[in-house]
Amino acid sequence: MRALQPGSDCFSTEVNLNGLIEVLSKHLYSTPIVAVRELVQNGHDAIVRRRIEQPNAPQDNQIRVTADVAHSIITISDTGAGLTESEIHGFLATVGVGYTRMLRQQDDDTGLIGMFGLGFLSAFVLAKDVSVITTSWQTPEQGWKYHSTDGQRYSVTPCEATAPGTRVILKLKDEYSHLASNTLLERVLSRYCILLHEPVYVGDASEPVNKLLPPWRDAAPEGVTLHRALVQRKNLAFAAQFESSFEPICTMPVTPLGSSDAVGILWIQDGATYGTSDNRNLSLFLRGMLLDDEARELLPPWAGFIGGVIESSTLTPTASREDLQRDEIWHAVRDALTESLIAGLSDLAQNQPELWRRVLLRHNEALLGAALCDDRLFDLLKDRLQVPTSKGALLAKDLRVNNSINILLSQDGGFEEMLFHILQRPVARGDRYAVVPFLRRWASTYHCRIIEVGTRTGNEQLFSLADLPDEQVTYLETHLCDGEQLIISRFEPAVLPLVVTLDREAELKQILEQDDADKRMSTAALMLARQFTSQIKQTKTSSLYLNLNNPCVMQLVAALQHQRQPIAALKVLKSLKVILCAGGNKHQQWDLHQALDDFTQVIPTLINNGE
Structure with a gap:
């Protein structure tokens, strides 16, 4: 630091320009090529400035970027306002001070882009020698040449006057010499400048890289309404320029809303998605210049099948101009995009049924989750989305039987799945994405019951409890159960003698009470989990429901009441349990070979006894 006056306590801060340039090159920009974008942006602002200050300025302005491969030089030329000698000293050679910023403070509706006064300094990220x-x-009668090799010391000398405008000549550092390629520059600037309002040319090209006119700027003449199909076709052609992974199915407009000035289009991708798929992509242009082509956070999290292009003049960039500040405008734009999506989906459902069916086919599972994020989406989708079930994908209303919807929570259906198969009733796959919360909300809306099979409360709704004497229950449990809790009950269909279900709560309690749970979980988490499971009285992880409505079971109980011991019949019933359950109940360690052997041995006995 340097004292302003002897003996004074007031000091001024000195700037280490070398250090600042190192920050720019290594930390501020994600890639050094961004410096070219900054200099093209300066050329754009110079053209806008001239149009503001010189009423009779020519309208056929342009920016041209040219590479000299042999000499590792990139030249950026513009037909803008140019600089006087004093402006070179006051703005070009002064870090953090920009004429553009001053003009924007006076009127921010001019279309000027620059803001921080750092754009020209970025030239020294790439170049070892810079001339302007x-x-x-x-x-117009006087030209000037600025020259510097490090950005700290510079010279300004008179030169021959040319047409108003500026040429920035970058003699590239050795490590960046490969950037002196018109092919590379065209690819980069086609990405950054595609929506820039002033034409940008590369090399000796006769067509600008930004000749593409975005649909929202290509308005129909006053009083003319374009047909929906024509608008959709134009929008899809534009979207295809940005969507590299998927074909866009249809587009939705983005229009200003509240504090958001964002305009553009969103589209639905044609690739099939799962519930957790996230293929969001959004290109954001600020005043025509690409700021971020991965601005996905502006799209709602549920929109994993959406792409888009938007532009704004009011969003606030960070100093690198590669990201946005999360201020009120950012949140307003994000809200506006959500509203555009919901309005677009609603319009699609009401007015474009063929496209809507295609969207539902591709993104049904993702939309199940989306429907839970917004009341309007739920109202739109609740009777249109299909739910995975034991009988394939069905609408929620087709799952409703006796004012109840059955949900199988486990992937291993076991006997429960067989139960519903025999009853010819579909059961929802509760292990699939968003199915349980979607059906709970649907059931609440339409006032019907949810039966979550595999939980104690759910099973109590499926099976009516019945009673037998304790000694009979003990006897049956000894001969039928392999660690399950025997529950005497009545249920349909009567042809099914028994059902084995897993108790998920008891299973969780057993896992948490194992000694090695202390090694796998944090003490705090384990304590909370055990507080929950301490309320669970059930200790066996599966239950065998014996059906007193079944004729064979009724005869078995009658034999017990007459003090008979139907050992052969019990063996058949137990073998039947194992044979039917072994494929679906992977948690049970039943011996299928032994069950088949018992079944094979008991049949001859029954035949010989005339039973």
Whole structure:
């Protein structure tokens, strides 16, 4: 630091320009090529400035970027306002001070882009030698040449006047010499400048890289309404320029809303998605210049099948101009995009049924989750989305039987799945994405019951409890059960003698009470979990429901009441349990071979006894 006056306590801060340039090159920009974007942006602002200050300025302005491969030089030329000698000293050679910023403070609706006064300094990220040749429209008879090799020391000398405008000549550092390629520059600037309002040319090309006119700027003549199909076709052609992974199915407009000035289009991707798929992509242009082509956070999290392009003039960039500040405008734009999506989906459902069916086919599972995020989406989708079930994908209303919807929570259906198969009733796959919360909300809306099979409360709704004497229950449990809790009950269909179900709560309690749970879980988490499971009285992880409605079971109980011991019949019933359950109940360690052997041995006995 340097004292301003002897003996004074007031000091001024000095700037280490070398250090600042190192920050720019290594930390501020994600890639050094961004410096070219910054200099093209300066050329754009110079053209806008000239149009503001010189009423009779030519309208056929342009920016041209040219590479000299042999000499590792990139030149950025513009037909803008140019610079006077004093402006070179006051703005070009002064870090953090920009003429553009001053003009924007006076009127921010001019279309000017620059803001921080750092754009020109980025030239030294790429170049070891920078020259600027400029002629101001204010002094067209005098040209000036700026020259510097490090950004700290520079010279300004008179030169021959040219047409008003500026040429920035970058003699590239050795490590960046490969950037002196018109092919590379065209690819980069086609990405950054595709929506820029002023034409940008590369090399000796006769067509600008930004000749593409975005649909929201290509308005129909006043009083003319374009047909929906024509608008959709134009929008899809534009979207295809940005969507690299999927074909866009249809587009939805983005229009200003509240504090958001964002305009553009969103589209639905044609690739099939799962519930957790996230293929969001959003290209964001600020005043025509690409700021971020991965601005996905502006789209709602549920929109994993959406792409888009938007532009804004009011969003606030970070100093690198590669990201946005999360301020009120950012949140307003994000809200506006959500509203555009919901309005677009609603319009699609009401007015474009063929496209809507295609969207539902591709993104049904993702939309199940989306429907839970917004009341309007739920109202739109609740009777249109299909739910995975034991009988394939069905609408929620087709799952409703006796004012109940059955949900199988486990992937291993076991006997429960067989139960519903025999009853010819579909059961929802509760292990699939968003199925349980979607059906709970649907059931609440339409006032019907949810039966979550595999939970104690759910099973109590499926099976009516019945009673037998304790000694009979003990006897049956001894001969039928392999660690399950025997529950005497009545249920349909009567042809099914028994059902084995897993108790998920008891299973969780057993896992948490194992000694090695202390090694796998944090103490705090384990304590909370055990507080929950301490309320669970059930200790066996599966239950065998014996059906007193079944004729064979009724005869078995009658034999017990007459003090008979139907050992052969019990063996058949137990073998039947194992044979039917072994494929679906993977948690049970039943011996299928032994069950088949018992079944094979008991049949001859029954035949010989005439039973």
